[in-house]
Amino acid sequence: xxxxxxxxxxxxxxxxxxxxxxxxxxxxxxxxxxxxxxxxxxxxxxxxxxxxxxxxxxxxxxxxxxxxxxxxxxxxxxxxxxxxxxxxxxxxxxxxxxxxxxxxxxxxxxxxxxxxxxxxxxxxxxxxx
Numbered sequence: 001x002x003x004x005x006x007x008x009x010x011x012x013x014x015x016x017x018x019x020x021x022x023x024x025x026x027x028x029x030x031x032x033x034x035x036x037x038x039x040x041x042x043x044x045x046x047x048x049x050x051x052x053x054x055x056x057x058x059x060x061x062x063x064x065x066x067x068x069x070x071x072x073x074x075x076x077x078x079x080x081x082x083x084x085x086x087x088x089x090x091x092x093x094x095x096x097x098x099x100x101x102x103x104x105x106x107x108x109x110x111x112x113x114x115x116x117x118x119x120x121x122x123x124x125x126x127x128x129x
Contacts, residue, residue, distance in 0.1 A: 077127035085120050092117065 001021030005012045016024070078089055091097045103113045 073128060074124070077124050080127050081120060081123060085116070085123070088113070088116060089120060 001016055001018050003014050003016055003021055003024050005014060078086060081089065088102070091102055092099065099110055099113045099117075103110045106113070
């Protein structure tokens with residue numbers, strides 16, 4: 001069997017027994033499979049952020065940072081509310097409870113809950129400006 005060996009100085013053709021040729025072919029196949037497997041696990045270093053988390057190429061990083069800053073400001077403003085106001089915000093906007101159910105539980109009208117929410121919005125607006 002003929003096998004080809006390529007080096008820096010050039011390509012060499014060698015005549016080897018069939019047994020050795022099959023071993024060489026098998027080793028070449030294994031090397032190709034290992035290399036192919038390894039390239040599937042790797043990605044460009046540009047795809048990583050500082051936390052080593054992968055980012056898709058179509059992500060608007062600047063917009064996400066701005067949004068994250070706005071969310072942090074909002075949570076800071078919510079933390080400045082009174083405890084019962086924070087609880088109402090949590091129930092309405094985070095737990096998705098209905099205003100009707102909250103009003104019935106508190107023994108007040110829907111309008112009272114809506115007025116409380118308006119006051120909360122005004123306070124948040126003041127904190128955020």
